[in-house]
Amino acid sequence: MKYASPTTVDEARSLLADNPGSRVFAGATDLVPQMRSGRPEPSVLVDLKRIDRLMAVNHHDGRWVIGAATPTSTLTHNPEFVAMFPGIAEGAGLIGSDQIQNRSSLGGNLCNGSPAADSVPAMIASGARVVVASADGERTVPVADIVTGPGQTSLAAGEFLIEFEIDDAPAGTSDAYLRVTPRTEMDIAVVGAAARLTLDGDTITDACVVLGAVAPTTVRVPAAEAALVGSVLSDEVLETVAASASAAANPIDDKRGTVQYRTQVAGVLAKRAVALAAQRAGNGG
Ligand SMILES: Cc1cc2nc3c(=O)[nH]c(=O)nc-3n(C[C@H](O)[C@H](O)[C@H](O)COP(=O)(O)OP(=O)(O)OC[C@H]3O[C@@H](n4cnc5c(N)ncnc54)[C@H](O)[C@@H]3O)c2cc1C
Numbered sequence: 001m002k003y004a005s006p007t008t009v010d011e012a013r014s015l016l017a018d019n020p021g022s023r024v025f026a027g028a029t030d031l032v033p034q035m036r037s038g039r040p041e042p043s044v045l046v047d048l049k050r051i052d053r054l055m056a057v058n059h060h061d062g063r064w065v066i067g068a069a070t071p072t073s074t075l076t077h078n079p080e081f082v083a084m085f086p087g088i089a090e091g092a093g094l095i096g097s098d099q100i101q102n103r104s105s106l107g108g109n110l111c112n113g114s115p116a117a118d119s120v121p122a123m124i125a126s127g128a129r130v131v132v133a134s135a136d137g138e139r140t141v142p143v144a145d146i147v148t149g150p151g152q153t154s155l156a157a158g159e160f161l162i163e164f165e166i167d168d169a170p171a172g173t174s175d176a177y178l179r180v181t182p183r184t185e186m187d188i189a190v191v192g193a194a195a196r197l198t199l200d201g202d203t204i205t206d207a208c209v210v211l212g213a214v215a216p217t218t219v220r221v222p223a224a225e226a227a228l229v230g231s232v233l234s235d236e237v238l239e240t241v242a243a244s245a246s247a248a249a250n251p252i253d254d255k256r257g258t259v260q261y262r263t264q265v266a267g268v269l270a271k272r273a274v275a276l277a278a279q280r281a282g283n284g285g
Helices: 009-018 031-036 072-076 079-084 086-092 106-111 120-125 222-228 235-248 259-282
Strands: 002-004 023-025 044-047 057-060 063-067 129-134 137-142 147-149 160-167 173-180 191-200 203-212
Touching: 009 044, 009 129, 009 160, 057 079, 072 079, 072 086, 072 106, 079 086, 086 120, 086 173, 086 191, 086 259, 106 120, 106 160, 120 173, 120 191, 120 203, 173 259, 191 259, 203 222, 203 235, 203 259, 222 235, 222 259, 235 259
Parallel strands: 002 044, 023 044
Antiparallel strands: 057 063, 063 160, 129 137, 129 160, 173 191, 191 203
């Protein structure tokens, strides 16, 4: 196995094209444990962390552009980002530990393809996009379109993520992400729920609810969103959100949670994430 550390997107693109079976990595916090557990070694490990564009975080012209290999701690330590996207920061801030977050990237969290990836539901709720380096240039796709199943992505061979784009949250908008784990630290979500709401006075004018860890990929809950838009938040609306989220969940049964448990918790967490996002949005977003 060889190691390569390109310094430009083009150099990385060429390395991947010239070496079938090569693989990109950023923090390697998923990749190294997977290789140690016996997964096949790539022919070339392509380190993305020396490419400036993949390590940059910029905020201009009403948009955040976040390098796909940037450590997630860069975001959770950015007060402006945390104030605008508290839910995305909550997800990123739950990944592992401080040590893990100093390595782990949004690109790796997404492309590892885990249904339990903590940063993904809130990014989808905020309409985040990714810029993908493809063989003949770049293409921009919604984050929601990248993961197709556990460990599976829609990226073609040789493609990799360059950066994430997230438009500024409109006035009166905020988000939230909550998860349940069997242990309080260093565990992955049994259920995760993200919500993003826009309020005009007390009335909800836009809503997005996304669940993690309850299906092969993240799950949007359109019935909850429909119940929220045009409403003033009430116990009745929150109960509809909870019932819709439970109905949308299609979880597995394993030692970390039964189907019945995950289904019920999906409803409870969705309801709580919506209430928290509404409270934040009501405070000015
Ligand atoms: C102790 C521990 C605790 C953890 N806890 C959590 C947790 O609580 N929540 C959670 O969600 N995750 C957790 N993780 C998993 C992991 O830390 C995260 O998924 C992390 O965000 C992965 O980022 P990375 O940069 O390290 O990815 P890497 O390991 O570098 O890459 C992961 C995968 O993504 C691919 N990839 C990486 N970057 C790109 C790119 N730019 N374009 C295309 N493909 C790319 C790689 O080829 C690989 O398949 C934990 C891991 C450990 C070791």
